[in-house]
Amino acid sequence: MKIFLSAKPTLQKNKAVVVCFFNDKERTAASPHSFFKTLPAKDASYLADVMKHDFTTSQEKFREVHFPSNPDHLVVFANLGKKDSWDEKKWALFVRKAVVYMKDRRIPSFSVFLGDFAARALSPEYLLKTLGENALMADSTFSKFKEAPKEGWPVIKDFEIISPDAKSAKLAEALKSGITIGEEVNACRELSNMPGSDMTPRVLANAARRIGKRAKIKVTVLEENAMKKLGMGGVLGVSKGSDEKPQFIILEYKSPKANKKTKPLVFAGKGVTFDTGGLNIKPGEHMYEMHMDMAGGAAVMHALAAIARMKLPVHIIGLVPAVENMPSGSSYHPGDILKTITGKTIEVLNTDAEGRVILADALGYAQRFNPKLILSVATLTGAAVVAVGQKVIALFSTSEKLEFLMREVGKVSGDAVWPLPMGDEYLDEVKGTFGDVANVGKSKYGGATAGAIFLKQFVGNFPFVHLDIAPTMTTIEGQYLAKGASGSGVRFLVELAKNVNKIP
Ligand code: BES
Ligand code: MN
Numbered sequence: 001m002k003i004f005l006s007a008k009p010t011l012q013k014n015k016a017v018v019v020c021f022f023n024d025k026e027r028t029a030a031s032p033h034s035f036f037k038t039l040p041a042k043d044a045s046y047l048a049d050v051m052k053h054d055f056t057t058s059q060e061k062f063r064e065v066h067f068p069s070n071p072d073h074l075v076v077f078a079n080l081g082k083k084d085s086w087d088e089k090k091w092a093l094f095v096r097k098a099v100v101y102m103k104d105r106r107i108p109s110f111s112v113f114l115g116d117f118a119a120r121a122l123s124p125e126y127l128l129k130t131l132g133e134n135a136l137m138a139d140s141t142f143s144k145f146k147e148a149p150k151e152g153w154p155v156i157k158d159f160e161i162i163s164p165d166a167k168s169a170k171l172a173e174a175l176k177s178g179i180t181i182g183e184e185v186n187a188c189r190e191l192s193n194m195p196g197s198d199m200t201p202r203v204l205a206n207a208a209r210r211i212g213k214r215a216k217i218k219v220t221v222l223e224e225n226a227m228k229k230l231g232m233g234g235v236l237g238v239s240k241g242s243d244e245k246p247q248f249i250i251l252e253y254k255s256p257k258a259n260k261k262t263k264p265l266v267f268a269g270k271g272v273t274f275d276t277g278g279l280n281i282k283p284g285e286h287m288y289e290m291h292m293d294m295a296g297g298a299a300v301m302h303a304l305a306a307i308a309r310m311k312l313p314v315h316i317i318g319l320v321p322a323v324e325n326m327p328s329g330s331s332y333h334p335g336d337i338l339k340t341i342t343g344k345t346i347e348v349l350n351t352d353a354e355g356r357v358i359l360a361d362a363l364g365y366a367q368r369f370n371p372k373l374i375l376s377v378a379t380l381t382g383a384a385v386v387a388v389g390q391k392v393i394a395l396f397s398t399s400e401k402l403e404f405l406m407r408e409v410g411k412v413s414g415d416a417v418w419p420l421p422m423g424d425e426y427l428d429e430v431k432g433t434f435g436d437v438a439n440v441g442k443s444k445y446g447g448a449t450a451g452a453i454f455l456k457q458f459v460g461n462f463p464f465v466h467l468d469i470a471p472t473m474t475t476i477e478g479q480y481l482a483k484g485a486s487g488s489g490v491r492f493l494v495e496l497a498k499n500v501n502k503i504p
């Protein structure tokens with residue numbers, strides 16, 4: 001899909017022009033859309049009549065109208081509902097819905113008027129960024145392993161955004177950033193959607209190397225021996241049961257414009273390429289979709305790619321411990337005690353709580369960069385899904401100021417987050433009996449917090465944020481996104497990188 005700005009609609013055969021209106025008083029048949037003024041009188045009056053009628057029909061539906069003078073040209077009316085209820089979320093959903101609609105109808109090109117969405121405090125730059133990003137997200141499907149239908153997959157060739165300021169460099173820049181983010185979110189979804197047998201730790205490491213070349217990021221991959229030397233007993237322990245060797249992926253992006261005095265941010269992403277549970281094997285349907293258990297790692301990789309392509313003035317390190325969690329004669333056992341890079345030992349009570357075990361080493365390693373902030377992204381617990389449902393990421397922060405900033409970042413980025421507790425009063429939960437830290441909480445309640453408080457013990461005194469993205473791992477109905485991985489976390493991390501100076 002080509003997404004571009006134009007000053008005027010460049011109508012061709014089979015191209016739809018989407019005319020949007022808020023169901024408020026401003027746009028009535030008496031003060032028609034500026035587009036109508038450019039049309040032959042016959043078409044204009046016909047469209048105005050239809051639109052008049054449409055005010056009375058239900059909200060937020062699309063209505064297709066062909067021009068009387070030329071039935072190949074069409075207008076799609078979109079009633080946006082009430083102007084004062086229009087917000088970031090509705091805007092993103094509208095764009096996705098439009099793309100899905102055009103694809104369903106096999107309409108290959110369409111135009112929208114940017115001015116139609118002028119509501120509340122959403123700037124044109126914000127609208128354009130969101131538009132580029134969400135149009136691409138809605139367009140993407142995971143059809144690599146499927147035969148195309150006879151007519152081919154539906155494609156949208158071009159998406160035109162009409163604005164009198166089409167030549168503005170600021171607007172072009174905003175749209176470009178949205179396109180970059182949308183592409184990286186989709187690439188992240190593609191990685192997470194790959195079946196477990198096709199996406200092993202080695203394949204994930206190779207994907208990181210390719211990102212490094214393409215986005216000009218430094219990528220280093222530590223093999224088993226290097227991990228042994230560093231004392232990464234957590235990663236090594238979890239990977240023992242698999243024929244696939246563990247990989248510890250390190251990505252670094254440092255802009256020459258990064259403030260020399262500002263310390264780097266470290267993003268650590270869980271890279272479990274398949275989670276069977278290990279010897280505490282997952283029952284029945286619980287193993288379904290566990291090929292996406294590297295979604296946090298993929299989010300870190302593609303967020304760094306987007307940040308580098310956007311040339312943000314920051315210094316960021318991405319760490320992705322990649323393993324496969326398998327049951328076998330060489331698996332780690334419940335009761336095993338693993339020594340991590342920090343020297344702290346982990347008492348393994350359940351081999352299915354593997355994400356926190358590999359992240360312990362990543363977080364310990366993160367401390368070496370003397371970072372301004374350490375952040376982990378992981379499909380860590382089913383308990384987080386139980387707690388918050390599937391619409392927000394569960395957020396854990398070491399301070400209220402951090403939490404406040406993260407909530408703002410979540411809202412603006414489109415990757416919504418909601419806070420859960422990680423205070424020291426929960427430390428007893430994961431106190432080990434024979435090792436320093438137990439990998440499962442003592443009580444059967446608050447499992448997402450138990451995971452977070454476990455991780456917190458491996459970041460030293462550095463400010464720390466943990467995103468449990470198990471809730472948002474897959475898309476759900478009503479999001480106008482194809483089934484499968486959602487790419488959760490990419491947009492959040494990019495927006496956070498834009499706000500480094502606000503980190504307390
Ligand atoms: N990868 C899972 C968590 C998960 C569950 C992600 C569902 C996405 C959807 C994680 O490794 C896991 O198995 N967690 C256990 C922890 C428990 C053993 C303490 C869980 O949530 O059941
Ligand atoms: Mn698990």
Ligand code: ZN
Binds near residue numbers: 275379
């Ligand atoms: Zn897992």
